[in-house]
Amino acid sequence: MTRLDWSAHPLVLAPMAGGPTTVALAAAAARGGMFPFLAGAYLTAARxxxxxxxxxxxxxxxxGVNVFAPSPNLPTMHADALAYAELLAPWAAAAGVELGEPRYDDDAFDAKVDLLVELAPPLVSFAFAWPPAEVVARLQAAGVEVWVTLNDPDEVAWAQELGVDGLVAQGWEAGGHRGGPVDTGAEQLAVRELVSALRDRSPLPVMAAGGLMTGGDAAQLRAVGAVAxxxxxxxxxCVEAGTAGxxxxxLTHRSGTRVTRAFTGRSARALSTTWTERFGDVAPAAYPHVHHLxxxxxAHGKATGEAELVHLWAGTGHAGIRPMAATELARTLRAELDAGNG
Known part of the structure; x- marks a missing residue:
């Protein structure tokens, strides 16, 4: 059970791997009273x-620090990614870009676990898969709380068997990758229903995530049992974020999002683009092979500003983005939460 005081930090800055999460963003959110996460995925252990x-x-x-636990490396994934590469090849050639080589890696998982046992941040959360029981035990022995990401209520029994300290309930509205241990590709519960279902099945504390844009949203989730x-x-x-231009x-000039495997081989919610529409239904479940492909x-799309070539991760509430510095936004969210609880 959690030892952290969520009543003091009921609002959390989610980890956003691949660039948006920066130390400056986390520090600014903390100054505004939030509990910030660093995104450890795609970084070296040294970084x-x-x-x-x-x-x-x-x-x-x-x-907290979030890391990706190693995804399964199924025998068909490499071949499936190569078949997808054939479909993408004309698209890439038109942009003057050579596709990457599909391959498997575990994102330096063991090295990151060793580091986090050494550094002992207050909380480590896992996404994409779940850590081995011995990893959970090592982190907890170092004084670290271990939380795991769920997308489905049926996954809670696995989490309890692992002996984790808390659950991140990632609803269907969430931007970016689906973080639960099984990528079904099917539509899943909205965050409010997921939080309620988890609270019915487990005494573990639940952190809600997915499509939240205001403190009022957080107040509604606290009412159904979310501690944060x-x-x-x-x-x-936010100016402190590392989000590409x-x-x-x-985010404020497009409408509509879609959950797709088109970019990485794992289901993720992004703004709708030509890429998601052309390839969203044919991309295989093959992460990280497709990610490397x-x-x-x-990267070319980011560098040249060609939005159709970029994974534009976004939750369903993206139209409600407010142009504020992170500390100001954090304080605004807290004021809205307090008003909603009143």
Missing amino acids: LREDVAALRAATAAPF SAFGTAFLD VHRYA TAPLR
């Missing part, structure tokens, strides 16, 4: 060490 040290130098506030609510998309346009612009094309 993650630097980020933890920098955040600790910037604030004494508690924080996580905000990601709401902070993508083409992504920032699209499409990485050069997506």
